[in-house]
Amino acid sequence: MKKGILLLAAVVIIAALAFAFSKKDESGTKTVEEVPTPQVEAYEISVEATAISAYKVLLKVQTTIPLPVDVMASVSIKDQKPTDTYIGASRRVTLNTPEQIIEIDGSSENLPRGAYFAEVTFYPRWGAESGPAAAKKIKEEISGQDSVALAGSGASKDDTDRKNDSQKWVMLNVEIGTPWNENLFVSKLGRFTKSAADLNLHDAYYFPDTDMTIIVSRIKGTVAIWRMGRATK
The missing domain is CATH 2.60.40.10 (Immunoglobulins)
Structure with a gap:
């Protein structure tokens, strides 16, 4: 009788151990319940x-x-x-x-x-x-x-890009004392109209495609100043 009780107790212990090990994952560690990541609100x-x-x-x-x-x-x-x-x-x-x-x-x-x-x-x-x-x-x-x-000004994007490029060239390359080279300026800025400037013995060259004026000294043959738009001084 005592032997039977001991055998039954052994079976119960083995069953309990088997149940405990069944709660572990394949790596031998207990499964940890994942905590949900908080949702970040999406603003629009x-x-x-x-x-x-x-x-x-x-x-x-x-x-x-x-x-x-x-x-x-x-x-x-x-x-x-x-x-x-x-x-x-x-x-x-x-x-x-x-x-x-x-x-x-x-x-x-x-x-x-x-x-x-x-x-x-x-x-x-x-x-x-x-x-x-x-x-x-x-x-x-x-x-x-x-x-x-x-609708804007009516000018196309391509025309505006060309004007912007020409204006940028003036800003980067033309300053007081820059030699006046008509062929070079026409190649960069397009055709011009010429008028007398307010400064004595100076001419104003307006380039409509670039919308800039270059004022040039007749005596020195150099740039006195440049202006945005049409100008005489």
Whole structure:
């Protein structure tokens, strides 16, 4: 009888050990329940752009970002290369409400006709400086975009690119005392119209394709100054 009780006790102990080991994974360690990763709230900006004149665009902006925050609103012509002079207009705006209207006016930039991106972007580096604590915790840029067509000045993007390149050449290569070489300037800036400058014994060469004036000393044959647009002094 005693032997039977001992045998039964041994069977129970073996069964208990087997059950305990069955709770371990193949590596011999106990299975640890994974703790779910907290979900980071995804904030959004959406933009609906409407042209209201040759140069002006209204942006209907909707956002779920905790407000107020500052954003950069812009219209930028499409198909620009990294080396191109920027064609567009932008302004910094404070968003105070989840839905807000922003106006962008490109008249001061004399924007050409064409297809543009209309974009509103929140930059975490400075956008939440005066915003709530929740906005300050955002680490990624948040942007919304739409497309819009502008009539602009009527000039094409290609013409504007050429004008910008010509103006850049003047800024980088022409200064007081630069020798006047008519053939060189025509090759870089296009044809010109010539008139007397306000400065005594100076001529004003206006290049319409570049929209710049070069004022030249008749006596020295050198550049006295250059101006944006048409000028005589």
